[in-house]
Amino acid sequence: xxxxxxxxxxxxxxxxxxxxxxxxxxxxxxxxxxxxxxxxxxxxxxxxxxxxxxxxxxxxxxxxxxxxxxxxxxxxxxxxxxxxxxxxxxxxxxxxxxxxxxxxxxxxxxxxxxxxxxxxxxxxxxxxxxxxxxxxxxxxxxxxxxxxxxxxxxxxxxxxxxx
Amino acid sequence: xxxxxxxxxxxxxxxxxxxxxxxxxxxxxxxxxxxxxxxxxxxxxxxxxxxxxxxxxxxxxxxxxxxxxxxxxxxxxxxxxxxxxxxxxxxxxxxxxxxxxxxxxxxxxxxxxxxxxxxxxxxxxxxxxxxxxxxxxxxxxxxxxxxxxxxxxxxxxxxxxxxxxxxxxxxxxxxxxxxxxxxxxxxxxxxxxxxxxxxxxxxxxxxxxxxxxxxxxxxxxxxxxxxxxxxxxxxxxxxxxxxxxxxxxxxxxxxxxxxxxxxxxxxxxxxxxxxxxxxxxxxxxxxxxxxxxxxxxxxxxxxxxxxxxxxxxxxxxxxxxxxxxxxxxxxxxxxxxxxxxxxxxxxxxxxxxxxxxxxxxxxxxxxxxxxxxxxx
Numbered sequence: 001x002x003x004x005x006x007x008x009x010x011x012x013x014x015x016x017x018x019x020x021x022x023x024x025x026x027x028x029x030x031x032x033x034x035x036x037x038x039x040x041x042x043x044x045x046x047x048x049x050x051x052x053x054x055x056x057x058x059x060x061x062x063x064x065x066x067x068x069x070x071x072x073x074x075x076x077x078x079x080x081x082x083x084x085x086x087x088x089x090x091x092x093x094x095x096x097x098x099x100x101x102x103x104x105x106x107x108x109x110x111x112x113x114x115x116x117x118x119x120x121x122x123x124x125x126x127x128x129x130x131x132x133x134x135x136x137x138x139x140x141x142x143x144x145x146x147x148x149x150x151x152x153x154x155x156x157x158x159x160x161x162x163x
Numbered sequence: 164x165x166x167x168x169x170x171x172x173x174x175x176x177x178x179x180x181x182x183x184x185x186x187x188x189x190x191x192x193x194x195x196x197x198x199x200x201x202x203x204x205x206x207x208x209x210x211x212x213x214x215x216x217x218x219x220x221x222x223x224x225x226x227x228x229x230x231x232x233x234x235x236x237x238x239x240x241x242x243x244x245x246x247x248x249x250x251x252x253x254x255x256x257x258x259x260x261x262x263x264x265x266x267x268x269x270x271x272x273x274x275x276x277x278x279x280x281x282x283x284x285x286x287x288x289x290x291x292x293x294x295x296x297x298x299x300x301x302x303x304x305x306x307x308x309x310x311x312x313x314x315x316x317x318x319x320x321x322x323x324x325x326x327x328x329x330x331x332x333x334x335x336x337x338x339x340x341x342x343x344x345x346x347x348x349x350x351x352x353x354x355x356x357x358x359x360x361x362x363x364x365x366x367x368x369x370x371x372x373x374x375x376x377x378x379x380x381x382x383x384x385x386x387x388x389x390x391x392x393x394x395x396x397x398x399x400x401x402x403x404x405x406x407x408x409x410x411x412x413x414x415x416x417x418x419x420x421x422x423x424x425x426x427x428x429x430x431x432x433x434x435x436x437x438x439x440x441x442x443x444x445x446x447x448x449x450x451x452x453x454x455x456x457x458x459x460x461x462x463x464x465x466x467x468x469x470x471x472x473x474x475x476x477x478x479x480x481x482x483x484x485x486x487x488x489x490x491x492x493x494x495x496x497x498x499x500x501x502x503x504x505x506x507x508x509x510x511x512x513x514x515x516x517x518x519x520x521x522x523x524x525x526x527x528x529x530x531x532x533x534x535x536x537x538x539x
Contacts, residue, residue: 029277030211056210100416102423106408107497118508119434125400125427126273128420 002150003143005086006039006048006079008064010143015059017137024133026057031130033123036066036074038114039082047076054127059134072120075101077111083145084110086138090151094136101132197244215268215334225268225334230443232257232329241331254329260444261385262328262335264435270428271334274341277428279421281352290414291359299411302477304362306406307353309471312367313399314350316375318343320391324384338432345425352418366470374465377458385440389451390458392433397509398462400426401502409478409494430509437513452521455510459524467499496535503528 003009018025025031031054039048051069053061066074081104088099097103102125104110115121124131144150172178185191202220206213219226223242235241237249256262264270295303321343328336357364378395381387403426407419440447465471472495477483479498480491507525510518519525 030273032273056208058210094413097410097413097416100407100420102404102407102420103416106404107494107501118505118512119431122400122427122430122434125404125423126431128424128427129417132420 003141004146005143006037006050006082008050008062010138010141011037011050011052011062013141013143014134014137015062017140018059018134021133021137022057025130028057028130028133030056031058031127032056033072033120033127034061034070035124035131036069036071036076036114038066038074038076040076040078042079054130072117072123073113073115075105075111075124076114077104081110083151085135087151089136089139091153091155093139093154095132101135102128199244200242211272214272215337216272219268228259228331230259232259232331235329235331238330241333252330255327256324256332256384257329259332260440260447261383262332262388262436263439264335264432265439266435267334267338267432270432270435271338271341274338274345274425274428277424278341278344279348281348281355284421285352285418286414287355287359290356290412293412293414295360295411296482298477298483299481300360300362301365302474303411303415304357304360305365305470306474306478307357307360308365309368309371309474310406311350311353311357311364312371313375314346314353316379317391317396318346318350320378320381320387321346323379324387328384342429342432345429349422349425352422356415356418368465368468368470370468371465371471374461377461385447386454388433388436389454392429393437393509393513394433394455394458394462394506396426396429396433397506398502400430401498401505405475405479405498405502409475411478434509434513437510437515441514448515451515452518455518455522459522463524463527496531500528500531 003013034051034053037050037052041047049064049066051061051063051066051071052059053063063069085095085099085101085104089095095101101111105113105124113121113124139154142150170178181191200221200223202223204213204217204220206217215225218224221242225241228241232254235245236251236254237245238252239245239249294300321339325336325339325343328339330336354364374395378387378391381390400423403419403423407416407423410416410419437451440451475495475498476488476491478491479494480487480489503524507519507522510516
């Protein structure tokens, strides 16, 4: 049974991958934040929501649902935007210049960052590299989307320039 | 050599005799008899290690530190016995409210574990393998020149104040030391990247330097912190995120993610410090407004200088053609609004929501929004 994005199993797989990279994440430093992921539905229907909790060097909590959870910020976007990001990571091994989390969220063009407390919001930047490397681990996961289609197969990463 | 010892120790009979006695094994041991508070400190979270928070115990701790440090004028570590005759080292900042921040000990520990290395953590060979087009390369080198200038003064400011803070503010001093290291590394990485583009360092910015001089020459640490940590670094944090957004290569993206981490931590200290001040000394509110009035004037003049703005326009529009410039202007305006919005958001969270009504910078933002037909 393949892992599907979005699902709890997808983020649990990311959590497992992070634990195999203990040295790498320890080198990046303390990583203390709880944040939410919200995948908005196409049209009507329910959002898929997850809370990811990080403590010291580890992902310590993965749960479904954002309501009632204490989060520093929630990253929200339509399924196509999440899919484009994950496809890019899967194809290249890590996000390229157009698909880093900061780039996708900066002006809220593809993904939006929701928050009540600017101090909590700033944690997205205090731990920016850890969050990006966590998301980049999705390149290692075999998963499919709800329609059964997989992300593109890996190819050599292109060095793109922004012109 | 302006400070001379009042004693020539080699000629001091009593000192030399005591030294000889000690070396013969006749120990004084009076320091062993000083009554001391014994404490038990252990890591509350073993995965995290022994932190400053774990040391917040008894007379060694920081929670019960008074607002005014009257006793310790020396380098005696907080909690140590202070014998008669310690020198007065004339610390200039002796009020806790001038330096303290909620979670200061946490910011320090985070800073220590999240240090990185500009020489080895960036894929320099990959970066140098990419030839940037002339307009992009020059604009990027100009942006990096501006950022190097900014980070050099951002190194000088914490260094200037470090030795002036009372030794009892141990956790703050250590945090400020990490900030100085962070900023020095930022100056290093921007200089290295400017030179590695092949275009080298471009033009220094007079207007920007006036702003930096304002930061450096603040009359008190509280003023310096307000202008540096909260206002300038808050705006630079948004700028780093924008720079990541417009970065031409993957390696440059990583570079900006690493510097933004440090910057966000400094902003965190600035916010928690301002909150502390307003919670404990609400009467300082008006002084803070006055200082922000001038700080905002300088930041507008410095941050919006042509040699700062134009590289943003070229980089975000991805070139110098008319359509690139038009696109670049749109994106840069959006960045400026975001930068200003986030600055006022932080002030509001710290307890100054009224700042928007007083600020000329906010009024300019509102005018910009109206001109662009954007609702507030």
